[in-house]
Amino acid sequence: MLPDNRSEATPYDDILPRVTRPARYLGGEWNAVRKDHRSVEVLFALAFPEIYEVGMSHLGSMILYHELNLRPDVACERVFCPWIDMEEEMRRRGLGLHALESGRPVAEFDIVGISLQYEMNYSNVLNLLDLAGLPLRADRRDAGHPLVLAGGPCAFNPEPLADYLDAVVLGEGEEVVHEVVDAFRRWKRAGKGRDALLRSLAEIPGVYVPSLYQVDYHPDGTVAEVSPKIAGVPPRVVRRALPRLDDRDYPTRPIVPYLETVHDRAMVEIFRGCTRGCRFCQAGIIYRPVRERPADRVQELARELVGATGHQEVSLASLSASDYSAIEEVARRLVDEGVGLGVGISLPSLRSDAFSVELAHQVQRVRKTGLTFAPEAGTQRLRDVINKQITSDDLRAAVESAFRNGWRTLKLYFMIGLPTEDYPDLDGIAELVREVEAAYRTVKRGGGPPLKLSVSVAPFVPKPHTPFQWEPQLLLEELRKRQEYLRRRIPRRVRLSWHDPELSFVEAVFARGDRRLARALEIAWEGGAKFDSWSEHFSYRRWMDAFAAAGHDPRWYANRERPREEVFPWDHLETGVSKDYLWQERRRAWKGELTADCRFAACPGCGVCDRLGLSPVTGHAAAGEGS
């Protein structure tokens, strides 16, 4: 039932005067969908294990919210983690987690769908289930509890969460979420037990039910085999992906938050997937192949979005905006249309080359925010190892073009601890920083306002389903040593920011973790772990204690080089890219051999097109050849 007084009160009315940013907990924003619960059959809570401002910036969640609410038989509502102060007040009063739209307790929903974007949100996943009043472990939940689903990039190795999740969706959710809801409805009508539901879900392509798989280990602790416990459950689960983006409706009426969110703008997804082939990058594997949205559609959607949201900025979202085949034309058309309305265009994720800078210059006619480049590594040798196809010349041209076009705020992203990295590669980062500074002096002839250069460095974290999934992460002591080495070589006038190596270490443990880590996760959560992606809330000590208490050696997970033939805990979960291809890529990495992008050259045979029955959809000449 829908409380009639929803617009006047929330379940948290007494608390709101006591917490920071109460607008996080209100709901009722423009375009939020509120349905009468008496008229629907399935209540779906879309849960994002982060705070509101982070979760509301996530395009994928908005897409699913739209997909689900299009159905007359479903009410889909949002759930986020309350911030620390709010949680304290809620727990003090014994108040559980409620969905934003109706204010109804999450525990009364039929399905709770959790978005897994980042390993360091896992403690928040447990906290969210607990705040909702649900038993953490899937085997303690029964037909009276919501079905707990998960999806998102971390779904490709959900093993550390296997004990807590009922089912996991691999890949793009637009279609499969409907199949899950349909199966749920049939089950609900049939009135059978929880087991029947899980079995029927396991039959849906792309749905993984962890409890229906048995994991056997070798005496050395590595996985021997992951196999279905019962007949009818597929031994391998293959990811779902849309053949074409325009096969599905786009959320042109997304919710407009009151609060300033991380990405406070309208978003048009211009393409999905990226085949540049950076060897450390998981996104470059799990969203293949590239599927572009036609240019005319992009323009139409941008127009509709501005009309329905009133946002003053439209962002063209993708993994690498400069790679969209019609990017110049689309950007120009949108900029022309937006001028006069005060609507600007933003292009996140640009390549580090002069072409991209010119493009950014075109779109930032009015506002000139900073530019960001991600060379990732300091030397050509190492950039070849990771297949980051950016040369020093590209970078120099990009930087010079930026300075000539009036930019003076620049951010550079690097990783340390990449496979084969050695101290000369760190010198290379320092050298590159000096070159950027010199280029600024040359362009400005020594005059002009000072350059604002910031450099951000993150330790490399090997991720599953990438060519570097066999690689060890550098030992923490060595990471710290390299960090210090680099720190001493970067001039003080440059703003240097570091991603916590301790945090990256724990991230590396869970990224390639197995089911046995569930215990450590639970112990850490019991010890107060939450918001671990916020370095001020992350406690290295707490995690180490938890690993010790659970009897795990975290270094075994993070710092061990895995042999070619090792069975990984995620091998039965397929992105469509073959393990052989990944191994071949790893070998090419060690030889410094580049692998071309299938959009611009022949298909190097990653296998995804065959496996998923798809082909790249782009306007580029070489595309569409398939594998």
Added chain:
Amino acid sequence: MAKKGLARWISHLDLVRALERALRRARIPVALSRGHNPLPRVSFASALGLGATSEAEYFDVELSRRMPVSAFTVALASQLPEGLELLEAREVPATSPSLGARVNLAAYRVTLALSDSGAREAFRAAWTRARTAEGLVIPRHREGRVRFLDARPLVHSLAIAESPDGLELRLDLVLDPRGTVRPEEFVAFLAQEAGIDLPPDAIRVHRTGLFRQEGERRRLPWELY
């Protein structure tokens, strides 16, 4: 514009942004500021504190093209999110001074949940003391330092009445460009002086009007031409 219900938890900055977005959705031709970062020319008379409701949120919108007031009202009203309600719009000359400069008085209705009659008496007594001999010096803590604000010239009038579950105050506060006192701040100060414990959720602030007071004469912001 009225701010009701849950919208009272929308901060002033967020409210301004929400209004700008509503204006854009309504396709109202709002004039943009010049410069590198053109912003819509929208300005509010006075920021309302977080948690307060209001039936008197006045704002100026400068248009790049003249449009009938009725068309403006219809277009904007349908685009305002829940809890924000456009009550009335009037045309004022584009040359008029800013709203902030035109108004100098804000009227509030503040309800206090005070079930204990002793506490109610203590609150009244605190006000009687404050308005007379002892003055009304409110300490303000910021960045570890304390400053003192003499609020007496800023409190235009206060009438205290009994209500079913506490007190109802009619509080008129002076809006002075050099400084103002916030209603919840003033009430919390009196409560402290009275020695009563008033948790944040026991105070409800509602703004009833914004005026220009000159002598005995009180005019609405748009009656000033």
